[in-house]
Amino acid sequence: MYLFISIFYRLILWAVSPILFIFILIHSLFSPIQFIPYLYKTGILIPKVLKTKPVIWIHGVSAGEVASIQGIATLLRDQYHLFITSSTISGWIIVQKLYPSDTLSFFPLDYPIIYKRLLKRIEPKAILFIEGEIWPNILKESIRQGIPCFLLSGRLSDKEFKGYFKLKAFFGEVFNCFKVLSMQSEEDCRKACDLGVEPSKVFMGGNLKFDLKIDSSISQRHISLWQKDSFILIAASTHRGEEAIILKTYENLQHSFPNLKLVIAPRHPERSDSIANIANKLGLNPMKWSKYRELDPPEPINDRKVLILDTMGELTCFYPIAHLVLLAGSFVKGIGGHNPVEPAYFAKPIITGPYTHNFNPMIGEMLSKSAIIQLENTGEPIGKALVSTIEKMILDPHLSTSLGDKAKDFISKHRGSSLRTFNEIKSYLSH
Known part of the structure; x- marks a missing residue:
């Protein structure tokens, strides 16, 4: 079942790629602020990563997620160089503000030709995903290359869980790609295990957003x-x-x-x-x-x-x-x-x-x-x-x-x- 859905997922991605390309062109034309992000997302632009230290890739989908990694980024930065990505403009604004000394980019589209090139360029020692944005292809390729992936501050809403559970044979395999799943609550831990994740991989680490360092520079x-x-x-x-x-x-x-x-x-x-x-x-x-x-x-x-x-x-x-x-x-x-x-x-x-x-x-x-x-x-x-x-x-x-x-x-x-x-x-x- 997993193999069938995986092949179907890839076929869908390639089938919609011409439409996606046209959408990117039109969206960039009517919203020029999106042009540079699309260059990163499609792998046309890849930032140069300093490799004086091993590289850790951290991804948060939007502003709230990337802001929440301040604490763990501080703990990692002494030993690792951080490559931080977001998927949205709001997230990009926050990463530029909070992490000026790190390498910043947008998360790539889930196409092999894009993420394989990115992985080869940055050579991450590990990838940390924040909360719950799951991309099956890049997860599988990372594991194939021996790059451990972690889900931090993991969260599964009732709506997400119901959707994943309908395709448990597929998403159970996808979630098991993670070496560790640090979930926000006991309920999130239970949902992860119900999807078929090995219980030894799951623990309740809590919500990283509770550790936010908040800018309160009132003027x-x-x-x-x-x-x-x-x-x-x-x-x-x-x-x-x-x-x-x-x-x-x-x-x-x-x-x-x-x-x-x-x-x-x-x-x-x-x-x-x-x-x-x-x-x-x-x-x-x-x-x-x-x-x-x-x-x-x-x-x-x-x-x-x-x-x-x-x-x-x-x-x-x-x-x-x-x-x-x-x-x-x-x-x-x-x-x-x-x-x-x-x-x-x-x-x-x-x-x-x-x-x-x-x-x-x-x-x-x-x-x-x-x-x-x-x-x-x-x-x-x-x-x-x-x-x-x-x-x-x-x-x-x-x-x-x-x-x-x-x-x-x-x-x-x-x-x-x-x-x-x-x-x-x-x-x-x-x-």
Whole structure:
């Protein structure tokens, strides 16, 4: 069964390659920022890797994953040169910011002609995959070449697990390519074993994101945004469909709470214009952060109560001034929520929506500690519950403070995954 599916997978890749090539050309034409990433992903560009030390390749799909490797990267860097890849533009921005002394690139497409050339050029001693992006061909080729692969901070959502389990004969073999699977929770460990992974390979190392080293370099511009008696609400990592809900919620609240201000931080900043259009239709007169940064000197914008964060990598600089955080990606179906670690790190009270299937174990544990508020899916418009919950938090500062403190305490008690994981894999790296 594995051989049949593997051959079928490769045939599909080659069958879609002409379409993929056309897509890359068109996408690069309409979105020039994607042109250079595609040169790396297709193997046309391969960065030169310093080989004064053995090379360790670390891959995280996007911004959150590559940010989470700071701890383990520090532990590895004394003995190894790091080759760090991401799959997205947001991840690329973060790796450039956090790892300037390492060799950086984009993860290659899963075609033999591409990844064989890359493996030959960089000659990694090991490959560390973060969380769960699984590429069967490159995994198999790495094992064939004697390059051990590790899954760190592994996570299997219910949706992913169901999909993998339907093709257990194939994905069980793929996951067994890993020398060690360091999973985030006991539930993730169980799911890995249910897929057919040898239990001796699986252990609970925890979530690397708990060890995040977060940039909190708040500037005078952030402090000067609004007058000091403002109550600042941040909607973090919003997606299409959520901004309309949040902006309407804000419109309903601002009459009762005139000092309430809103910062909307879209997951994809290129959508900022469409968000501004929604706000303008509600008469909210938003301002973009990129425009505010041009003010010299910075001054309060008290007449502009909605700010759109239209830049990448700056959300953590806003958390220190926030009074309440709406953790988005959870107010509409199909996304699965986002990680609460960053706002919790700053001891901020967090409200999340009902759709958090990608983070159910963590959200569930935080709920048991009264460290987060999750709105229920009652069948009624979620905006109604959002209005009443925000109103409750504004009127009860003690509740807000307590919620934020418990979130901070939850994060603090789960730190240490980087060291645990490093200790588990270091013996394999020394061979």
